[in-house]
Every structure is written in structure tokens, then in C-alpha cells.
Amino acid sequence: MPCSANSSRGGCECQWEGTAERRGLTLAIPPAVRRKLASPMGDPYSLFDPDDYRREPDPEPDGEATTPELAVLAKLDRDKTLVKGSDERPARQVCLHSLDKAHIARYYADIVGKGMKRAYGGPLAWVELFAGPGMLKVKDLGTFMPGSPIEAVKIDSPFTHYVFADADPRCVKALQARLDETKVDATVHPVIEGDANSAAVHDAILEAIPRNALLVLYADPAALDFKFSTIEFFAERYEHLDLLINLPVPGFVRALRAGHEGKASGVLNHPAPAEIIGPTSGKAGTSLRDWFERQLRVLRYEHFESEVIRQHEKRVPLYDLMIASRSEKATKFFREALLRGRDGQTRLNLF
Numbered sequence: 001m002p003c004s005a006n007s008s009r010g011g012c013e014c015q016w017e018g019t020a021e022r023r024g025l026t027l028a029i030p031p032a033v034r035r036k037l038a039s040p041m042g043d044p045y046s047l048f049d050p051d052d053y054r055r056e057p058d059p060e061p062d063g064e065a066t067t068p069e070l071a072v073l074a075k076l077d078r079d080k081t082l083v084k085g086s087d088e089r090p091a092r093q094v095c096l097h098s099l100d101k102a103h104i105a106r107y108y109a110d111i112v113g114k115g116m117k118r119a120y121g122g123p124l125a126w127v128e129l130f131a132g133p134g135m136l137k138v139k140d141l142g143t144f145m146p147g148s149p150i151e152a153v154k155i156d157s158p159f160t161h162y163v164f165a166d167a168d169p170r171c172v173k174a175l176q177a178r179l180d181e182t183k184v185d186a187t188v189h190p191v192i193e194g195d196a197n198s199a200a201v202h203d204a205i206l207e208a209i210p211r212n213a214l215l216v217l218y219a220d221p222a223a224l225d226f227k228f229s230t231i232e233f234f235a236e237r238y239e240h241l242d243l244l245i246n247l248p249v250p251g252f253v254r255a256l257r258a259g260h261e262g263k264a265s266g267v268l269n270h271p272a273p274a275e276i277i278g279p280t281s282g283k284a285g286t287s288l289r290d291w292f293e294r295q296l297r298v299l300r301y302e303h304f305e306s307e308v309i310r311q312h313e314k315r316v317p318l319y320d321l322m323i324a325s326r327s328e329k330a331t332k333f334f335r336e337a338l339l340r341g342r343d344g345q346t347r348l349n350l351f
């Protein structure tokens with residue numbers, strides 16, 4: 001059955017009901033909570049990307065986290081979305097809306113690669129901190145497609161440098177194998193296993209990417225995991241740093257309304273982020289976006305553009321895919337990427 005937000009068997013946010021039973025767990029779920037979880041959209045304002053709830057069993061565990069911290073991060077993701085890929089390696093299960101994000105990211109990479117290789121003159125670097133395993137399974141279609149790192153290296157005019165990192169050792173191993181199988185005319189750094197916000201990962205990227213590079217940093221976390229301190233770290237060291245960010249605005253609103261400020265605080269760079277939206281504001285999302293932009297402006301970011309990624313059936317907003325840059329060119333490229341349909345053809349804005 002195709003994934004539908006109306007279905008409690010859909011496998012993304014809406015597949016909570018029944019999961020405990022399927023796994024043989026005896027969780028007592030109160031009727032009110034059960035109703036809510038089984039509601040048409042599950043919980044559209046969940047803290048997490050709805051892709052994060054999987055139905056299929058994990059593929060064979062084939063890697064061990066090297067530190068207790070990484071084990072925690074890896075387990076978080078392992079318990080959610082990894083399924084067996086078409087090549088038997090782990091793949092990330094996603095819903096249709098993730099394709100919208102994937103297409104924009106790929107076209108953005110393609111346009112920057114073509115537009116800036118000659119125009120910029122220096123090194124051109126693509127870095128992903130939440131890289132995933134390199135393959136997506138589109139649950140709604142039952143098909144497989146390359147993950148964002150593979151898409152990024154396969155563009156017609158590749159960047160000169162690529163760095164990918166992920167906290168889950170199984171994603172690291174699978175992505176490395178898939179990259180090894182992909183012919184790329186560029187320097188592809190060995191995939192880094194580590195927390196995107198850790199000094200170890202930051203230092204490895206500094207070592208791999210020359211400071212004069214035009215660096216596109218793509219951060220596609222599944223939860224509130226991309227800390228503002230990480231943005232600061234790179235923004236202070238790379239003058240030409242463009243940020244392509246999955247910003248889970250509804251997730252923030254939901255978390256803050258529920259009194260969970262901890263993770264949001266680190267991402268939004270605010271000691272008490274509930275203050276940003278106030279107790280009753282009807283424009284909580286707008287306030288959050290404004291706040292986040294203001295934080296970036298402090299780092300001399302002046303150009304912003306974003307696209308709201310929506311759940312397909314009900315068109316409920318799930319997260320923003322945003323670009324932030326010190327150069328106007330990046331937002332122009334992003335708008336060009338938005339104009340391309342899924343088939344890669346540019347749509348003419350006739351009206």
C-alpha cells in the first residue's frame with residue numbers, strides 16, 4: 001500500500017500505531033495518545049523529520065560506534081529509518097516529500113558546479129555533515145534512489161573537493177562503499193564517522209578543505225541536531241561559506257510549545273528559545289525564521305532564500321530548506337534550483 005499520511009500503516013510519521021504490537025512490545029498507550037498518533041498526519045509538528053519512523057527491520061548491523069556518544073547517536077537513527085538497500089547495504093527510508101528536498105539539493109549542487117567552477121577560480125567544496133548511507137528507499141513508490149552525497153558527486157561539473165560525515169557507523173560504511181563504486185573526477189575525502197558538532201569532525205573538515213574554497217555546507221539533520229556553534233566555527237574560518245540547511249521550523253514550534261528548550265537552544269543560539277515565539281504567537285514560525293536569520297546576519301550573512309517542504313497529501317509544512325550566503329549569487333542559484341521540476345527541466349514562470 002502506498003504511503004499515505006492517512007494510513008497508520010504508512011511507515012513514516014503515521015505508522016506509530018501498531019508498531020509496539022508488531023515488535024512484541026507491551027507498551028500501554030493511552031487512548032487519547034493513540035488517537036493522536038493515528039490521526040491523519042500523525043504529529044505534523046513532531047520534533048523529527050517524519051521520515052524517521054520506519055517499519056522494516058534493520059539490515060545486519062555491520063559497524064560499531066567508536067565512542068559511547070556516537071553509539072547513542074547511531075542507535076537513535078538505527079531505531080528509525082534504515083532498511084535494506086537494492087545493493088543489500090543500508091538505505092534510508094523516506095516519504096515522497098523528501099524527494100522534493102533531494103531534488104532541490106541536487107539541482108543546487110549542479111547549478112553551483114556549473115556556474116562557479118570557472119567563475120570562482122579557486123577550490124569548490126561540497127560538505128555534508130549528516131550525510132546518510134548514500135541510498136534512499138522511497139517508501140511510497142517502493143523504489144531506490146541515490147542519497148544526497150551520491151547525487152552531489154554525480155553532477156555534470158563536480159566540485160573539486162567533497163567531504164561527508166555521519167554519526168552512524170553503518171551509514172559511514174555504506175556511503176564509503178557507494179562512493180568507492182562511483183567514478184568521480186574530484187578529491188573525495190574518506191567518509192568521516194562522527195558527531196557533526198564535534199571538534200574532531202570540524203578539524204577533519206578544516207584539514208580537508210582549503211580556506212580559500214567556495215564551500216557549500218549541506219546540513220540535513222533528522223532532528224534538532226545542527227548546532228549554531230558549528231555554523232559559527234565554519235563561518236569564522238571560511239569567507240565563502242554557503243549554508244544549505246534543513247531547518248525544522250514546525251519541529252521547533254512543537255518542541256518549544258511543549259516546554260522542550262534544550263536542543264532548540266543550541267540550534268537557535270538562544271538561551272531560552274521559547275521566548276522567541278512567545279506563549280501565544282500565531283506567527284511562531286515567522287518569528288523563528290527571523291531569529292535564525294538575525295543570528296546569521298551577525299556572522300555577516302545577508303542573503304537568504306528558502307522553500308517550505310510539505311507533506312504531500314495534506315500539504316502540511318514539515319521543514320524549511322534554506323540557503324544562507326554572504327553572496328547574492330547563492331540565492332540566485334537556489335531560486336534557479338527551485339524552478340527545475342523533478343525531471344531537471346527548468347519550468348518557465350509564464351504568469
Ligand SMILES: C[S@@+](CC[C@H](N)C(=O)[O-])C[C@H]1O[C@@H](n2cnc3c(N)ncnc32)[C@H](O)[C@@H]1O
Nearest residue numbers: 077130131132147148166167168195196220222
Ligand atoms: C536525514 S539523514 C540525511 C540524509 C541525506 N541527506 C540523504 O539525502 O541521503 C540524517 C543523517 O544524520 C545522521 N546523524 C544523526 N545525528 C547526527 C550527528 N549528531 N552528527 C552526524 N550525523 C548525525 C544520521 O545517522 C542520518 O544518517
